[in-house]
Amino acid sequence: MTTPVTTPAPAGVSSPPRLRRVKEHRPGRPRRSKLLTVLTSLVVLYTVVPLIWLVINATKTQAGLGSSNGLWFADDFALWENIRDTFTYGDGIFTRWLLNTLLYVVLGAGGATLLAVLGGYALAKFDFPGKRGVFATVIGAVAVPGTALAVPTFLMFSKMGLTDTPWAVILPSLVSPFGLYLMWVFASEAIPTELLEAARMDGAGEARTFFTVALPLLAPGIVTVLLFTSVATWNNYFLPLIMLKDPDWYPLTLGLSAWNSQAETVGGEVIFNLVITGSLLTILPLVVAFLFLQKYWQSGLAAGSVKE
Amino acid sequence: MTTLQPPAAAEPRPAPPPVRRDRRSWKGWGFIGPFAAVFALVFLAPIAYSVYLSLFRDQLIGGTTFVGLENYQQALKDELFWASLGRVALFLVIQVPIMLGIALLVALALDSGRLYGTNFFRITIFLPYAVPAVVATLMWGFMYGTKYGLVGDFNSAFGWSLPDPLSADLVLASIGNIVTWEFVGYNMLIFYAALRVVPHSLYEAAEIDGASQWRVITAIKLPAIRGALVIATIFSIIGSFQLFNEPSILRPLARNAITTDYTPNFYTYSLSFSGQQHNYSATVAIIMGLITMVVAYVVQLRGMRKGA
Numbered sequence: 001m002t003t004p005v006t007t008p009a010p011a012g013v014s015s016p017p018r019l020r021r022v023k024e025h026r027p028g029r030p031r032r033s034k035l036l037t038v039l040t041s042l043v044v045l046y047t048v049v050p051l052i053w054l055v056i057n058a059t060k061t062q063a064g065l066g067s068s069n070g071l072w073f074a075d076d077f078a079l080w081e082n083i084r085d086t087f088t089y090g091d092g093i094f095t096r097w098l099l100n101t102l103l104y105v106v107l108g109a110g111g112a113t114l115l116a117v118l119g120g121y122a123l124a125k126f127d128f129p130g131k132r133g134v135f136a137t138v139i140g141a142v143a144v145p146g147t148a149l150a151v152p153t154f155l156m157f158s159k160m161g162l163t164d165t166p167w168a169v170i171l172p173s174l175v176s177p178f179g180l181y182l183m184w185v186f187a188s189e190a191i192p193t194e195l196l197e198a199a200r201m202d203g204a205g206e207a208r209t210f211f212t213v214a215l216p217l218l219a220p221g222i223v224t225v226l227l228f229t230s231v232a233t234w235n236n237y238f239l240p241l242i243m244l245k246d247p248d249w250y251p252l253t254l255g256l257s258a259w260n261s262q263a264e265t266v267g268g269e270v271i272f273n274l275v276i277t278g279s280l281l282t283i284l285p286l287v288v289a290f291l292f293l294q295k296y297w298q299s300g301l302a303a304g305s306v307k308e
Numbered sequence: 309m310t311t312l313q314p315p316a317a318a319e320p321r322p323a324p325p326p327v328r329r330d331r332r333s334w335k336g337w338g339f340i341g342p343f344a345a346v347f348a349l350v351f352l353a354p355i356a357y358s359v360y361l362s363l364f365r366d367q368l369i370g371g372t373t374f375v376g377l378e379n380y381q382q383a384l385k386d387e388l389f390w391a392s393l394g395r396v397a398l399f400l401v402i403q404v405p406i407m408l409g410i411a412l413l414v415a416l417a418l419d420s421g422r423l424y425g426t427n428f429f430r431i432t433i434f435l436p437y438a439v440p441a442v443v444a445t446l447m448w449g450f451m452y453g454t455k456y457g458l459v460g461d462f463n464s465a466f467g468w469s470l471p472d473p474l475s476a477d478l479v480l481a482s483i484g485n486i487v488t489w490e491f492v493g494y495n496m497l498i499f500y501a502a503l504r505v506v507p508h509s510l511y512e513a514a515e516i517d518g519a520s521q522w523r524v525i526t527a528i529k530l531p532a533i534r535g536a537l538v539i540a541t542i543f544s545i546i547g548s549f550q551l552f553n554e555p556s557i558l559r560p561l562a563r564n565a566i567t568t569d570y571t572p573n574f575y576t577y578s579l580s581f582s583g584q585q586h587n588y589s590a591t592v593a594i595i596m597g598l599i600t601m602v603v604a605y606v607v608q609l610r611g612m613r614k615g616a
Contacts, residue, residue, distance in 0.1 A: 036417050040417050043433055045312055050436075111354070122337070122339035129334065134344060149354045155357065155586055171349065175343070180343060263560075283438060285414065290434070294431065
């Protein structure tokens with residue numbers, strides 16, 4: 001950060017501010033505005049109210065859902081029962097879905113990040129035959145809507161006998177053009193080429209150079225890509241919807257949607273309370289991850305936008 | 309994203325000066341190879357396969373026959389397809405500007421440094437991004453309910469008669485609201501990250517010139533983040549054209565309003581999985597992919613030309 005050489009007091013500041021206690025690094029820190037804060041709070045209200053609704057309604061029984069106001073608690077507080085029921089309903093299928101989701105995230109998002117890191121490093125630090133071709137193809141492919149791919153991918157996978165297996169979900173998750181782009185930008189900036197040259201001079205092979213020199217420098221970028229690919233995999237719906245028939249392989253998203261539409265089937269038990277509680281349990285891990293890893297993904301995104 | 313400018317191809321890359329340019333070797337492939345292989349399997353192969361599929365037709369009599377471009381002719385005359393495209397186009401021109409407008413205003417407010425608790429605002433407005441589309445749609449779907457949902461609660465509590473958000477007239481707007489809720493924070497963060505890297509010397513210069521806040525925004529900030537604005541617009545366009553999750557999950561609540569050909573993506577899905585018309589489905593998907601790419605490309609050209 002730049003050290004403030006001059007700190008011109010913004011217009012309208014009457015008493016000289018306590019200059020000693022300058023915490024902010026930005027020179028000429030403008031005065032805080034209540035009006036602007038209130039206006040922005042409206043947007044916060046918009047984003048947070050549905051989440052509050054979710055938390056409140058996860059405490060209600062199926063009967064309570066219908067009889068109480070959505071933004072306040074019902075008479076009986078059934079959160080713990082709901083959580084227990086969510087995990088035990090249908091022979092504990094929710095746990096199975098949770099484990100499936102974790103499997104898809106670990107292998108899919110983890111693999112996607114690994115491939116993106118390696119590929120981004122190659123694009124940033126190597127000149128190789130066909131590099132332009134790789135670039136053009138990946139860029140072009142980004143604009144291809146997933147729709148155009150989903151059906152043919154399904155048909156192809158079904159010929160290969162991959163549908164209705166975890167691979168059908170994991171394999172397509174392995175490619176993240178956005179992750180590749182982010183890692184390419186990140187690697188170009190975070191790794192000084194001289195450092196790589198020095199390592200090679202010392203006789204380190206390419207793999208060794210990558211693991212000992214490059215990888216540690218890429219850590220913040222890796223966390224960012226990992227977080228965003230994890231969200232994409234965790235939240236994936238369309239792909240598993242197409243690929244999977246067997247509920248035993250469902251991820252959480254597909255499972256919740258199945259529970260929700262169960263109400264419509266003849267004789268199907270209405271379990272909206274479990275749908276709501278299950279939804280809350282589904283989003284908790286991601287919310288927690290985002291809150292705790294703030295520093296990383298925010299700096300990672302910033303890096304991505306530098307090279308607009 | 310990189311769709312905007314092919315940096316490696318067009319610009320001189322910020323690579324080391326041509327001291328030892330004999331680095332051009334196949335070594336880079338060792339790193340990009342794994343990505344390229346999976347990319348070819350889950351991106352390129354399905355595209356090629358869908359082009360192949362679109363040239364055939366599966367008939368009860370005669371089996372699969374080569375029909376050339378007949379499927380395309382059929383699609384171009386298909387009213388269901390055009391109606392679905394019209395719906396997402398309408399969605400696009402209304403929802404995207406609203407969402408990006410709010411995101412931009414919030415980003416500018418955060419960047420102005422005039423808010424109390426900037427950090428709190430940034431993270432809470434971003435949070436819905438961590439919520440899967442499935443959960444977001446289930447949540448809003450419950451809230452939209454006129455009987456047991458929030459809309460019903462408001463009606464009975466205040467004696468209002470709010471219109472049914474899931475009626476045929478309003479359901480597109482209701483979907484737009486869900487999508488806005490999901491992505492407003494994500495776009496805000498992209499804009500905010502871009503604003504953060506605007507050199508402060510520009511602001512200082514403006515301050516010396518006595519420029520107003522408004523002037524600083526229009527003359528410095530907006531031009532500086534043009535790239536981010538174009539990226540966000542293109543992503544939103546692609547997202548709108550691919551609309552599927554929200555309408556398909558809302559459908560059980562609004563059977564009459566949301567048909568199985570509500571959006572192009574929904575249409576290809578239904579064609580393929582309920583209708584078994586794989587060839588025709590692939591054709592519609594390809595046409596949709598081409599339209600998306602053309603629109604994204606035009607936006608990119610226009611967005612960038614203004615800057616030049």
